[in-house]
Amino acid sequence: MKEQIHTIPINDALNNAGECPLCYIKERAFKHTMDFCLGSGASYMESDIREMTDTMGFCGYHFKKMFEYGNSLGNAWILKTHYKRTIEEMDKQFKKFTPSKKSFKDKFIKNADTEFSKNSIANWIAKRDEKCFICDSIEKTYRAYLDTLFYMYVRDPSIKEALKNSRGFCLEHFKDVCITADAKLNSEQLKEFYDFMLPLMEENFKRIYGDISWFIEKFDYRNKDADWKESKDAIPRGMQKLSGEYVDHPNYESKK
Numbered sequence: 001m002k003e004q005i006h007t008i009p010i011n012d013a014l015n016n017a018g019e020c021p022l023c024y025i026k027e028r029a030f031k032h033t034m035d036f037c038l039g040s041g042a043s044y045m046e047s048d049i050r051e052m053t054d055t056m057g058f059c060g061y062h063f064k065k066m067f068e069y070g071n072s073l074g075n076a077w078i079l080k081t082h083y084k085r086t087i088e089e090m091d092k093q094f095k096k097f098t099p100s101k102k103s104f105k106d107k108f109i110k111n112a113d114t115e116f117s118k119n120s121i122a123n124w125i126a127k128r129d130e131k132c133f134i135c136d137s138i139e140k141t142y143r144a145y146l147d148t149l150f151y152m153y154v155r156d157p158s159i160k161e162a163l164k165n166s167r168g169f170c171l172e173h174f175k176d177v178c179i180t181a182d183a184k185l186n187s188e189q190l191k192e193f194y195d196f197m198l199p200l201m202e203e204n205f206k207r208i209y210g211d212i213s214w215f216i217e218k219f220d221y222r223n224k225d226a227d228w229k230e231s232k233d234a235i236p237r238g239m240q241k242l243s244g245e246y247v248d249h250p251n252y253e254s255k256k
C-alpha cells in the first residue's frame, strides 16, 4: 500500500517505539504543543492563539514543563493574558456568590463535602482544574493516532506485521489499545488481534522482569565482569512500561 500522509507518523511511531509506540506519540505531541505555545514560532505573540490557550489554562504539571522550557517572555505573556481573564471570571463569580445558609441539622455535619455541590466558588475552581491546553492537545493527537493505528491495522498488512514484531505497549496505554480495538475491530479481527497481542504483552513484561533481575545480579561481585546485556537502562524502561512515562528523558527546552 502506498504511504499516505497520515500513515507516516504511524510508521514513524512503530519504528521508534522502543517499549511503546504510544509513549513515543504522546511525547512527540507534547514537544509539538510546547513549541506551538512557546517556541521560536512565537505563537504566544498572536492574540488569537493566546485566546485559545487562555480559555483552557494549564495544569500544574504543564506549568512546570513550561517553566522548564525556558522562554520567560513567552511565559510572561501567556500568564498576563491568563491572569486578566481569571480576574474577570473571579470578579463575576465573587459578585454572584452568596454564602449558604446553614440549617440546624447542617450544624452537626463536620466533614467538608468534597463534591463541592453547593459552593459556587469551589465549583468554578474545580471546573478550571479539569482543563489544560497542553493535556487537551496531547490527548486529541493521541486519540487520533489510536484511531489511525487501527484504521491502518485492518488495511495495511505491514502495520500488523510491525505490531507483531514490536515490544507491545506500556500497560497504561494498553488500556486504551484494548478499548479502541474493541470499538474498531470486528469479532474475527478481535480474536486474531488478542491471539497475538496478549502473549506478546506477557512475553515483553517477562523480558523486562529478566532485565531488572539481571540488573540486580550485576551488583553481585561474582558478576562484576559479566556483560550488562540489555539491563543497563532496565529501571527507566521498567518504569515506563508500567506507567507510560519516560522517567529518564531530560526536560524539553526551547531551541535557542
Ligand SMILES: [Zn+2]
Binding pocket: 020, 021, 022, 023, 024, 169, 170, 171, 172, 173, 244
Ligand atoms: Zn505507552
Ligand SMILES: [Zn+2]
Binding pocket: 058, 059, 060, 061, 062, 132, 133, 134, 135, 136
Ligand atoms: Zn496539562
